[in-house]
Amino acid sequence: MARLSILVALVVLGVNISEIDSSEEVMKDLTSGFIKVLEECKKELNLSESIINDLYNYWKEDYSLLNRDVGCAIVCMSKKLELIDTSGKIHHGNAEDLAKKHGADSEVAAKLVAILHECEKTHDAIEDQCMKALEIAKCFRTNIHKLNWAPKMDVVITEVLTEV
Incomplete structure (x- = not known):
């Protein structure tokens, strides 16, 4: 179920600068799509507001993701987006279609x-889905x-907030 990864899932590749830019744009759009279903999952799972902070910081390489609830939110969002x-x-087909x-x-x-x-296979032995x-x-x-x-999260958040 930890297919959140898809959300987080589904974000990018490049050979030259324009490919990198377009891949970053794809990842930004995918991230934005996941964030849009977050509120529903937050209510369903009775998750705290700290989830927002963790997801906001998700793309920061040095940010430690340790909160199990983030995993639960990812599972929920992935289910809503039919990625599991x-x-x-x-x-795979739905994930590719979403991208x-x-x-x-x-x-x-x-x-x-x-x-x-590959990430899924690497962590397949973990039983707790979150x-x-x-x-x-x-x-x-x-x-x-x-x-x-x-993607740069400040850009993603700005776009999501302007659509709300």
């Missing part, structure tokens, strides 16, 4: 799904930073 299949694994819907080309979308799948999602999310973040695709 019936077995609790990342639904494309937010501007990724086929290559970038496939790369995002591949990263998520903790598994948290670990997948951290793995995903690390890999997206290696590609220089991480």
